[in-house]
Amino acid sequence: MSRHTISVTVNGSAEYVDVPSNMTLLQMLREKLALTGTKNGCEAGECGACTVLLDGEPVNACMVLAVEVDGREVTTVEGLAHDGQLDVVQQAFVEEGGVQCGFCTPGMLISAHSLLDRNPHPTEEEIRQALVGNLCRCTGYTRIVRAVQKAARGRV
Amino acid sequence: MLARPGFPSFDYVRADTPAQVVRLLEEHGEAARLLMGGTDLLVRMRDGVIRPRLVVDVKHLPGMDDVVCAAQGDLTAGAAVTMNQLAAHPDVRARYPGLAEAARSVASYQLRNRATLGGNLCNGSPAADTGPAVLVLEGRMILYGNHAPSPVREVPAGEFFLGPGRTALQAGELMVGVRFPPPPAGSVGRYLKLGRNRAGDLAVVGVAVLGFPDDTAPSGYRFRIGLASVSPTVIRAWEAEEVLAEGPPGEATFVRAAEQAMEAARPIDDVRASAAYRAAMVRNLTLRGLRQVWERLCEI
Numbered sequence: 012m013s014r015h016t017i018s019v020t021v022n023g024s025a026e027y028v029d030v031p032s033n034m035t036l037l038q039m040l041r042e043k044l045a046l047t048g049t050k051n052g053c054e055a056g057e058c059g060a061c062t063v064l065l066d067g068e069p070v071n072a073c074m075v076l077a078v079e080v081d082g083r084e085v086t087t088v089e090g091l092a093h094d095g096q097l098d099v100v101q102q103a104f105v106e107e108g109g110v111q112c113g114f115c116t117p118g119m120l121i122s123a124h125s126l127l128d129r130n131p132h133p134t135e136e137e138i139r140q141a142l143v144g145n146l147c148r149c150t151g152y153t154r155i156v157r158a159v160q161k162a163a164r165g166r167v
Numbered sequence: 168m169l170a171r172p173g174f175p176s177f178d179y180v181r182a183d184t185p186a187q188v189v190r191l192l193e194e195h196g197e198a199a200r201l202l203m204g205g206t207d208l209l210v211r212m213r214d215g216v217i218r219p220r221l222v223v224d225v226k227h228l229p230g231m232d233d234v235v236c237a238a239q240g241d242l243t244a245g246a247a248v249t250m251n252q253l254a255a256h257p258d259v260r261a262r263y264p265g266l267a268e269a270a271r272s273v274a275s276y277q278l279r280n281r282a283t284l285g286g287n288l289c290n291g292s293p294a295a296d297t298g299p300a301v302l303v304l305e306g307r308m309i310l311y312g313n314h315a316p317s318p319v320r321e322v323p324a325g326e327f328f329l330g331p332g333r334t335a336l337q338a339g340e341l342m343v344g345v346r347f348p349p350p351p352a353g354s355v356g357r358y359l360k361l362g363r364n365r366a367g368d369l370a371v372v373g374v375a376v377l378g379f380p381d382d383t384a385p386s387g388y389r390f391r392i393g394l395a396s397v398s399p400t401v402i403r404a405w406e407a408e409e410v411l412a413e414g415p416p417g418e419a420t421f422v423r424a425a426e427q428a429m430e431a432a433r434p435i436d437d438v439r440a441s442a443a444y445r446a447a448m449v450r451n452l453t454l455r456g457l458r459q460v461w462e463r464l465c466e467i
């Protein structure tokens with residue numbers, strides 16, 4: 012099997028990683044870079060627990076081969092906070108109780124973050140649409156939607 | 168712990184030219200598979216349905232993710248244009264709104280950043296959401312292969328889908344794009360999709376409707392209808408289209424056409440829905456689509 016040495020920027024820092032061709036971006040993040048914030052829920056593109064930003068756009072890391080991200084930029088949930096300060100979306104999730112078991116949370120945060128970047132004032136329907144690919148078994152979504160609404164107000 | 172066993176081993180090559188892809192396909196035959204967004208391919212590999220020894224990444228070939236409008240009014244979408252790019256493209260939205268709507272109906276936002284138009288069509292699934300839209304727009308698949316005199320041939324969408332997972336792609340060929348002729352003057356297009364939930368799922372039934380004024384039709388209008396998830400391939404509902412061409416346009420004709428569309432469907436029972444439910448939903452969605460398109464046609 013082919014192996015590839017790739018260069019990738021993860022959460023702002025340059026990484027050189029040796030990956031086999033059958034390794035996913037999700038496995039690379041968790042097993043090679045010890046960034047275990049990104050979760051493995053279904054490995055089938057269904058649940059969104061593995062959502063990360065690839066060149067600024069959300070993707071399911073379980074559906075991307077690590078070798079495909081050579082030369083590109085990845086942001087994981089670990090890259091959202093800065094200088095010990097939670098990002099406004101994270102803070103809003105804490106304040107609104109948008110987290111229960113927390114398994115969906117990293118993916119939710121990335122998707123919500125990306126939504127607010129492209130649409131700073133989403134309607135409730137737009138929030139729900141943007142989070143269709145992020146399943147949560149605990150919260151019933153209501154508090155998550157509220158948290159995103161709060162973050163939207165906080166960002167202005 | 169992995170939720171699934173993971174991939175068997177394979178080699179990965181990122182292709183730079185279509186000629187290189189054809190060489191690799193000729194050399195490795197069935198053992199080589201083409202990769203775009205991987206949202207169909209990787210799932211099937213992980214489930215062990217296919218075990219390619221070579222995965223050829225074709226999404227970075229020159230022009231593969233371009234949307235180009237030609238002087239004569241054609242629009243060509245590269246095969247690797249993603250669903251999000253298609254859904255957001257101003258020319259696609261303005262001139263082929265049914266296609267934009269179909270692209271937007273696929274899965275989730277993050278999956279649409281990876282899922283491509285070409286992957287959707289080449290996969291040959293009867294549930295492919297862009298299939299009915301491409302059929303009613305009479306798009307032409309641009310296929311690259313080792314043929315003379317030109318390496319490129321075009322296959323009309325109507326001749327492309329042959330069976331579940333089977334298309335007109337020959338061994339050693341790849342799709343490089345889809346060419347859409349100018350939409351008929353004054354046309355209105357829609358794609359209606361019924362999933363098990365409101366979004367993020369494969370279609371239980373998908374219906375594309377395109378309507379436009381046409382003096383050569385007895386009714387003064389023509390409608391084209393494309394169906395997903397109700398036959399071994401995506402299909403046109405030709406008999407329903409004939410009913411609509413005969414007219415007169417309005418509720419009575421639309422009801423008869425919707426019944427005809429239901430007749431054209433050959434649905435199966437599966438985990439998503441029963442055949443009987445699917446058939447009834449073809450009628451309902453076709454009728455709803457016709458009403459909505461007609462309403463817009465009357466406004467123009």
Ligand SMILES: Cc1cc2nc3c(=O)[nH]c(=O)nc-3n(C[C@H](O)[C@H](O)[C@H](O)COP(=O)(O)OP(=O)(O)OC[C@H]3O[C@@H](n4cnc5c(N)ncnc54)[C@H](O)[C@@H]3O)c2cc1C
Pocket residue numbers: 055056057200201202203204205206207208209210225246272273274275278281282283284285286287288289290294295296297336340341342343367368369370
């Ligand atoms: C969770 C989930 C939800 C989904 N929901 C939907 C949905 O709602 N609607 C829908 O229609 N689909 C859905 N799909 C299926 C899939 O996302 C789409 O069909 C997608 O458009 C496939 O594109 P891709 O680029 O990922 O294709 P890939 O997986 O890369 O390729 C698909 C097939 O085409 C072949 N191929 C790739 N490129 C070429 C080429 N250039 N020439 C010839 N053959 C080629 C591949 O070898 C493979 O067999 C879903 C999938 C998942 C995992």
Ligand code: FES
Pocket residue numbers: 050051052053054055056057058059060061062071072073074
């Ligand atoms: S783990 Fe990637 S979508 Fe579920």
Ligand code: FES
Pocket residue numbers: 109110111112113114115116146147148149150
């Ligand atoms: S908080 Fe448990 S899955 Fe969402």
